[in-house]
Amino acid sequence: MLLSLSFSFLHHFLFSMENKYLNILSFCFSNTICGLLIVSWLARNIIYSNGLRTALAWRRKTRMKKNQDAENKMSLLDLPDLTLDCILEKLSPSELCAMSCVCSELRDRCVSDHLWKKHMEKKWGRLMGDAAVKEWKTHVATLMSCLRNSNPSSSRSNTQKWSLRVAANLKPFSWLKTNHGCYNRCSSSSSPIDSLMYWYSNLESGKFWFPAQVYNRENGHVGFMMSCYDAKVRYDYKTDTFQARYSAHGRRAAEENVTWQRLRPAMIETESRDLHVSDSLQGLRPGDHFEIQWRRTKEFPYGWWFGVVGHLQNCVGEENCRCISDENVVMEFRQFRTESPWKTTVLNRKEHRETGNEVGGFYGGVKKLCTEEEVSTWKRLWPEQVLD
Numbered sequence: 172m173l174l175s176l177s178f179s180f181l182h183h184f185l186f187s188m189e190n191k192y193l194n195i196l197s198f199c200f201s202n203t204i205c206g207l208l209i210v211s212w213l214a215r216n217i218i219y220s221n222g223l224r225t226a227l228a229w230r231r232k233t234r235m236k237k238n239q240d241a242e243n244k245m246s247l248l249d250l251p252d253l254t255l256d257c258i259l260e261k262l263s264p265s266e267l268c269a270m271s272c273v274c275s276e277l278r279d280r281c282v283s284d285h286l287w288k289k290h291m292e293k294k295w296g297r298l299m300g301d302a303a304v305k306e307w308k309t310h311v312a313t314l315m316s317c318l319r320n321s322n323p324s325s326s327r328s329n330t331q332k333w334s335l336r337v338a339a340n341l342k343p344f345s346w347l348k349t350n351h352g353c354y355n356r357c358s359s360s361s362s363p364i365d366s367l368m369y370w371y372s373n374l375e376s377g378k379f380w381f382p383a384q385v386y387n388r389e390n391g392h393v394g395f396m397m398s399c400y401d402a403k404v405r406y407d408y409k410t411d412t413f414q415a416r417y418s419a420h421g422r423r424a425a426e427e428n429v430t431w432q433r434l435r436p437a438m439i440e441t442e443s444r445d446l447h448v449s450d451s452l453q454g455l456r457p458g459d460h461f462e463i464q465w466r467r468t469k470e471f472p473y474g475w476w477f478g479v480v481g482h483l484q485n486c487v488g489e490e491n492c493r494c495i496s497d498e499n500v501v502m503e504f505r506q507f508r509t510e511s512p513w514k515t516t517v518l519n520r521k522e523h524r525e526t527g528n529e530v531g532g533f534y535g536g537v538k539k540l541c542t543e544e545e546v547s548t549w550k551r552l553w554p555e556q557v558l559d
């Protein structure tokens with residue numbers, strides 16, 4: 172239709188033109204191909220002015236959006252080192268573990284000791300005394316030694332690589348399974364066995380039994396009230412308590428659900444069977460608080476017992492008290508009844524080593540309690556009833 176209208180209009184116009192052009196133009200417009208070219212030219216103009224313009228605008232918009240998306244998808248690793256470190260320092264231990272599972276580069280960053288130092292100090296600093304630290308170092312040294320022996324050809328420079336492999340095999344992240352559900356993702360992860368992260372994860376998972384002392388052992392058994400005994404303990408993250416194993420002559424006692432408040436770090440300078448050197452006996456005066464080693468027989472390990480310095484029997488009273496200058500000192504254990512054989516004992520300030528007998532037990536070394544915190548910790552454990 173469009174084609175026929177264009178043709179008739181142009182044909183009428185052509186009658187007024189000179190003959191030399193008439194023949195050429197008539198030929199052109201009477202030719203179908205030439206007509207089609209004109210229609211095509213008109214159509215292209217229409218498309219360009221509307222559809223194509225719209226299409227180009229859409230393409231431009233899409234390209235801009237893609238560029239914007241690319242900018243929004245900037246990786247965490249694209250951040251400056253200092254910024255990334257600041258972010259990682261804000262993460263909790265479990266978040267750091269989860270982050271270490273993302274990729275090898277983040278793992279290398281997340282296992283760094285400087286990120287774990289504050290977490291160790293915050294949660295475990297109080298209990299990781301010298302004895303526990305020594306135990307952990309021995310454990311790590313044993314693992315490293317086993318690795319070297321299992322592969323004598325491994326050089327010193329390979330130690331780090333081997334330690335990584337051991338850590339991976341031991342799967343230190345099992346404690347995350349219940350709390351955070353990322354155990355499966357992390358099971359193939361690893362941390363060097365001499366890293367703080369590995370130590371922390373071994374504590375949290377309860378894999379590391381460490382030396383500590385337990386107040387009122389065996390759930391406040393009447394025979395141990397107001398005492399503190401050496402034990403090997405391990406953490407149970409499900410209950411946020413500890414399991415304890417005690418060493419004793421003739422039997423091995425154990426206990427569960429030991430609370431944080433009932434634990435203190437073990438002493439490295441005095442093993443449970445060693446006699447503590449009493450260096451504070453000379454200065455003890457009535458009212459001072461102390462701890463003294465005591466054991467039932469010489470086959471048993473010592474426990475530390477809480478007591479208060481009393482007055483000598485011949486002391487005339489508070490105002491004229493001369494107990495401080497006497498060669499003997501009265502040690503009172505006020506948790507017991509007056510008639511109890513364990514209520515008091517008297518020690519010689521200069522000569523004391525270990526005194527006692529198979530009936531009343533043996534009293535060992537003495538240490539004076541110097542801080543209010545030590546005393547108040549003991550007083551919180553005071554029994555509800557006086558003991559026999």
Ligand SMILES: [Zn+2]
Pocket residue numbers: 457481482483486487488492493494495
């Ligand atoms: Zn006195």
